Amino acid sequence: EVQLVESGGGLVQPGGSLRLSCAASGFTFSSYWMSWVRQAPGKGLEWVANIKQDGSEKYYVDSVKGRFTISRDNAKNSLYLQMNSLRAEDTAVYYCARDRCLWIGDCYSDYWGQGTLVTVSS
Amino acid sequence: QSVLTQPPSASGTPGQRVTISCSGSSSNIGSNTVNWYQQLPGTAPKLLIYSNNQRPSGVPDRFSGSKSGTSASLAISGLQSEDEADYYCAAWDDSLNGKVFGGGTKLTVL
Numbered sequence: 700e701v702q703l704v705e706s707g708g709g710l711v712q713p714g715g716s717l718r719l720s721c722a723a724s725g726f727t728f729s730s731y732w733m734s735w736v737r738q739a740p741g742k743g744l745e746w747v748a749n750i751k752q753d754g755s756e757k758y759y760v761d762s763v764k765g766r767f768t769i770s771r772d773n774a775k776n777s778l779y780l781q782m783n784s785l786r787a788e789d790t791a792v793y794y795c796a797r798d799r800c801l802w803i804g805d806c807y808s809d810y811w812g813q814g815t816l817v818t819v820s821s
Numbered sequence: 822q823s824v825l826t827q828p829p830s831a832s833g834t835p836g837q838r839v840t841i842s843c844s845g846s847s848s849n850i851g852s853n854t855v856n857w858y859q860q861l862p863g864t865a866p867k868l869l870i871y872s873n874n875q876r877p878s879g880v881p882d883r884f885s886g887s888k889s890g891t892s893a894s895l896a897i898s899g900l901q902s903e904d905e906a907d908y909y910c911a912a913w914d915d916s917l918n919g920k921v922f923g924g925g926t927k928l929t930v931l
């Protein structure tokens with residue numbers, strides 16, 4: 700059974716940092732692209748970043764470029780999101796998702812974690 | 822404002838057929854595939870349709886997707902109360918070099 704379990708969320712002050720983790724199990728982690736998607740309270744879904752199987756390609760939404768870094772450790776079956784210079788508008792539930800991609804323009808997230816809440820507030 | 826445009830709400834009675842539209846541009850829907858996700862209240866999103874019109878195993882054939890030019894649609898036939906949820910379309914955008922979601926459509930079963 701595919702499982703994705705996020706952790707690392709919490710309350711952080713503006714300008715602070717947080718590192719999210721996603722533990723994957725039930726599939727060959729190193730064979731899949733992975734994504735982070737967030738959802739602000741009461742709002743819609745927003746894609747944050749994704750990473751290729753070997754970490755050689757990474758893409759980010761403009762609003763987090765230079766502040767967030769997506770990474771993975773295939774030996775540990777884990778996905779990470781390092782978030783620096785956090786802002787109030789980064790407050791959201793962050794979901795980890797497994798992606799199936801024929802090519803970058805034909806990618807879909809077929810499994811999602813339960814999400815972890817990040818609150819940026821003083 | 823989302824790159825992909827969806828109506829904020831839709832509704833129907835049990836048994837009816839409803840459609841949800843998703844409008845984009847040549848850099849996203851026009852050149853890449855569209856996916857649809859269902860999000861029930863308080864839960865994580867679930868993949869409903871991928872590659873424009875493909876259903877993952879376990880998704881009822883009441884759900885169907887289509888794409889034409891720079892627009893896509895999700896159709897739900899034989900509407901059921903458990904279909905009440907938020908629905909999102911998504912596609913890769915070549916200009917933004919990232920994935921974009923629609924703003925979401927809240928479906929109410931009357």
